[in-house]
Amino acid sequence: MNTGVPPTRRRKVVLAGLAAAASLVLSGCAGGTGDLVAYDLPAKSARYTFEADTNGVKTVWEYSSDKPTKGDAPQLQPCMGDVVGDNRAACRPEPLIFLRYDLGLGLDNTAKAGETHPITVVGYYQERLTTPPKLNSLQVEATFDGGRTWQTVSSKAAGTNTFTASIRHPKRDRAARGVGLRISATDTGGNTVRQTFPTAYKLR
Structure with missing residues (x-):
């Protein structure tokens, strides 16, 4: 994670071990053990960049x-620090945008x-985030030459997120x-995600 905020008054963020990009869980909690890795974040509001390659x-x-002022974690889905550590501070998930795809492929994934081939992209957040932002823009790019060149693909809203x-x-x-995809999305909170598939599917 990158931030330019001085490391004064710090808080913990716990990251669950990555088995896949969709398993990423960040929360404003303290503690960490086993497959969990804890990162220190400043209490002051800051902008972060997080990268994963799966x-x-x-x-x-x-x-x-920024530092949570109140907890936002239902009892059925507590923060990691509440489960494996001794966290007693206010806790909430971070507002990371995740993407779900319906590529409309055949049984052979082609x-x-x-x-002209339609695809659908749905943005979502961790379920424990009770008041998530909403996606307000999404850009799709495609490559047919292994990522040397990219073409912008027309996209439009088709419902919430x-x-x-x-x-x-x-x-x-x-x-x-095959076809590579690069998807970029922004939400009403100014959070962004860019996901790149060097080869999303093949053609037949």
């Missing part, structure tokens, strides 16, 4: 965080070449490596 899929989050896009596929021989 099986070649790179995700970069930028978000704002899509037809030479046609939901966007659709239509990707014009080239002929199969012009996308030998």
